[in-house]
Amino acid sequence: MMRPMKPGIGTGRSIGLPPRARVTAAGLAVLPLLLAACGGSHTVAEHPTWADVEPILRADCLQCHGGSARTTGNVGDVVYRFDFFDVTPEICGESAATVDGSAFAAARAQLIANSISSDSASIRPRMPPAPSPALADWEWKTILRWTQAPAKGAAPPGNRPPTVRLVNSAPSADKRWTLSAVVEDPDGESAIGMLTIGDFKFNLDRPGAFVSEIDTSQWPAGDVSVQAIVCDGWTSATYTLGSIAVAHR
Numbered sequence: 001m002m003r004p005m006k007p008g009i010g011t012g013r014s015i016g017l018p019p020r021a022r023v024t025a026a027g028l029a030v031l032p033l034l035l036a037a038c039g040g041s042h043t044v045a046e047h048p049t050w051a052d053v054e055p056i057l058r059a060d061c062l063q064c065h066g067g068s069a070r071t072t073g074n075v076g077d078v079v080y081r082f083d084f085f086d087v088t089p090e091i092c093g094e095s096a097a098t099v100d101g102s103a104f105a106a107a108r109a110q111l112i113a114n115s116i117s118s119d120s121a122s123i124r125p126r127m128p129p130a131p132s133p134a135l136a137d138w139e140w141k142t143i144l145r146w147t148q149a150p151a152k153g154a155a156p157p158g159n160r161p162p163t164v165r166l167v168n169s170a171p172s173a174d175k176r177w178t179l180s181a182v183v184e185d186p187d188g189e190s191a192i193g194m195l196t197i198g199d200f201k202f203n204l205d206r207p208g209a210f211v212s213e214i215d216t217s218q219w220p221a222g223d224v225s226v227q228a229i230v231c232d233g234w235t236s237a238t239y240t241l242g243s244i245a246v247a248h249r
């Protein structure tokens with residue numbers, strides 16, 4: 001169907017947009033060149049570190065190999081989580097336990113290399129799977145170089161620790177208490193955490209929202225404080241989120 005042309009701006013090349021947004025055929029022809037120039041401005045670091053690789057994986061892989069990997073990026077019981085270089089108790093404290101058993105990027109570098117390359121130019125690499133667009137040259141080159149010597153390196157400059165907050169939590173509990181928490185990273189990285197209420201532990205094994213009904217009927221009466229540690233793989237932070245007055249009728 002033809003777009004109706006506004007009288008007065010019809011140069012024959014206008015595509016029916018208001019005058020300011022008008023793009024001429026000549027202008028359109030320049031676009032691919034500009035885009036190519038932008039793509040080319042991504043240099044491939046000689047010795048890429050995790051700070052170079054993580055944003056690429058975040059854009060192209062983590063929708064399947066991030067916090068949902070247990071169901072979207074697994075091979076049987078093996079959960080491939082490439083949102084972290086690795087996860088250690090030294091950096092992430094107690095929250096490391098929430099992702100026990102996952103396979104992280106550094107230890108699976110060779111598999112990652114295999115998944116994004118192919119033996120022949122006519123065979124599309126397996127990852128990311130179609131219909132996702134294939135990786136740009138600078139992306140797979142950066143990842144591939146990194147897999148040859150998987151270095152963690154320094155955190156991105158100005159990296160901030162993740163945050164965790166409770167949402168609309170009741171200040172008191174008798175038999176049940178609804179936990180509603182949100183884990184976020186201000187830099188858009190992945191994050192994990194562990195929430196502790198007295199002896200009770202709750203796994204925050206990904207960024208995002210968590211809601212859970214907790215049976216508090218056996219909890220001793222009194223005030224109990226809600227604490228959490230959250231970690232983005234570079235650094236962790238602990239928060240005191242409030243307290244719950246437990247009382248049984």
Ligand code: HEC
Pocket residue numbers: 057060061062063064065072073074075080108111112114115116127128129132135
């Ligand atoms: C749309 C979801 C999706 C995306 C996006 C995705 N993967 Fe996967 N990936 C899977 C699934 C599902 C499996 C397990 C089944 C399989 O091997 O096909 C998998 C398996 C893997 C494996 C497991 C080992 C192997 O070779 O069998 C690696 C490594 C891998 N992906 C790397 C990547 C990388 C690197 C990216 C981004 C460049 C990526 N994947 C993007 C879904 C995805």
